[in-house]
Amino acid sequence: MTPSTNLRKRVLSGMRSTGKLHLGNYVGALDNWVRMQDEYECFFCVVDWHALTTDYADTSQVKRNSLEVALDWLAAGLDPEKAVIFIQSHVPAHAELHLLLSMITPLGWLERVPTYKEQRENIKDKDLGTYGFLGYPVLQAADILMYKADVVPVGEDQVAHIELTREIARRFNGFYGKRGDVFPEPQSLLTRAPKLPGTDGRKMSKSYGNAILLTDPEPVVRQKLKTMVTDPARVRRSDPGNPDVCPVGDLHKIFSSSDTMEKVNVGCRSAGIGCIECKSWAADALVQLLSPMQERRKKFEENPRLAWDILEAGSERARQVAAKTMDGVRDAMGMSLAYEPPVVNDAK
Ligand code: TRP
Ligand code: SF4
Numbered sequence: 001m002t003p004s005t006n007l008r009k010r011v012l013s014g015m016r017s018t019g020k021l022h023l024g025n026y027v028g029a030l031d032n033w034v035r036m037q038d039e040y041e042c043f044f045c046v047v048d049w050h051a052l053t054t055d056y057a058d059t060s061q062v063k064r065n066s067l068e069v070a071l072d073w074l075a076a077g078l079d080p081e082k083a084v085i086f087i088q089s090h091v092p093a094h095a096e097l098h099l100l101l102s103m104i105t106p107l108g109w110l111e112r113v114p115t116y117k118e119q120r121e122n123i124k125d126k127d128l129g130t131y132g133f134l135g136y137p138v139l140q141a142a143d144i145l146m147y148k149a150d151v152v153p154v155g156e157d158q159v160a161h162i163e164l165t166r167e168i169a170r171r172f173n174g175f176y177g178k179r180g181d182v183f184p185e186p187q188s189l190l191t192r193a194p195k196l197p198g199t200d201g202r203k204m205s206k207s208y209g210n211a212i213l214l215t216d217p218e219p220v221v222r223q224k225l226k227t228m229v230t231d232p233a234r235v236r237r238s239d240p241g242n243p244d245v246c247p248v249g250d251l252h253k254i255f256s257s258s259d260t261m262e263k264v265n266v267g268c269r270s271a272g273i274g275c276i277e278c279k280s281w282a283a284d285a286l287v288q289l290l291s292p293m294q295e296r297r298k299k300f301e302e303n304p305r306l307a308w309d310i311l312e313a314g315s316e317r318a319r320q321v322a323a324k325t326m327d328g329v330r331d332a333m334g335m336s337l338a339y340e341p342p343v344v345n346d347a348k
Helices: 003-007 023-036 048-054 062-076 093-104 107-111 114-122 136-146 156-176 218-226 247-255 258-269 275-302 304-332
Strands: 010-016 041-047 083-087 151-154 187-190
Touching: 010 023, 010 048, 010 062, 010 136, 023 041, 023 062, 023 151, 041 048, 041 062, 041 136, 041 304, 048 062, 048 136, 062 083, 062 275, 062 304, 083 304, 093 136, 093 156, 093 304, 107 114, 107 156, 114 136, 114 156, 136 156, 136 304, 151 156, 156 187, 218 275, 247 258, 247 275, 258 275, 275 304
Parallel strands: 010 041, 010 151, 041 083, 151 187
Antiparallel strands: none
């Protein structure tokens, strides 16, 4: 490592083990992470314990899903030579820190987190009235503080979790940081996440069944585009449309060249092009983006052991950093492992 390595700011981010990733995961996070690897000292964590907070009843797919996430990360260009890529549950110290942080986190802080309230209201098919689900952001705080991350790249919905992490860090430092702060307060780095619609026009999401996966082969991408909804005002080929209200138009804005965008803008508004043609251009752009990823993925798909080895090596590095942090934490709390003689009553 060059000396400058240590001067780089540290990044930590995480993604739940949900299995194969889609384009929304790419433009919302992964794309950004790949670019950050050169500038920051990066830790990227597959947060499999976070997956359990909602999917605790059936754990049969969690491990498989962690590997799938890692395959997509490597395919997208995360590089184990540059970043530490690891699995949360392989670094048990996250659980230890989570426990200690949970002692100082007021319940009210957790009950006020917007994602908590939303998900309790919206997810009805699972019982989310669990201790673990309420504590989700404390576990996230442990992930972040364990590596003393300066910067946490996240989407809009996660900003409240980072703010909570800062509050927990402040409270910890206040109680135990007599000899200086134990934890720095991390900053969130908001990923400019363009609105990425799925094939039905709603936000792209695995659970809506409207996603284009990073692993979708060309024919599947083209087929999905064919069924994608368009500007409802364009009923007939001769009706003019508006790319600004069309989900396919949104895809062009994110993925197509300015030349293509120009052709879409002019052609759609004048009914000079048909939607079928327009969609095929969008599919071209997606195939162009995805094919190098799928090419990179092949090696790992043929031998997934390679990806697992990367996760294991990353987890080992993460455990080393975590062990240091935990020494500092125990020390600050007066609970180090070292023998200390009993205090004699020196009040004369
Ligand atoms: N809560 C994050 C999400 O749902 C995932 C996550 C867990 C995370 N731990 C993290 C993100 C630490 C950033 C940093 O997207
Ligand atoms: Fe959408 Fe393209 Fe059809 Fe216009 S031409 S409505 S942008 S698919």
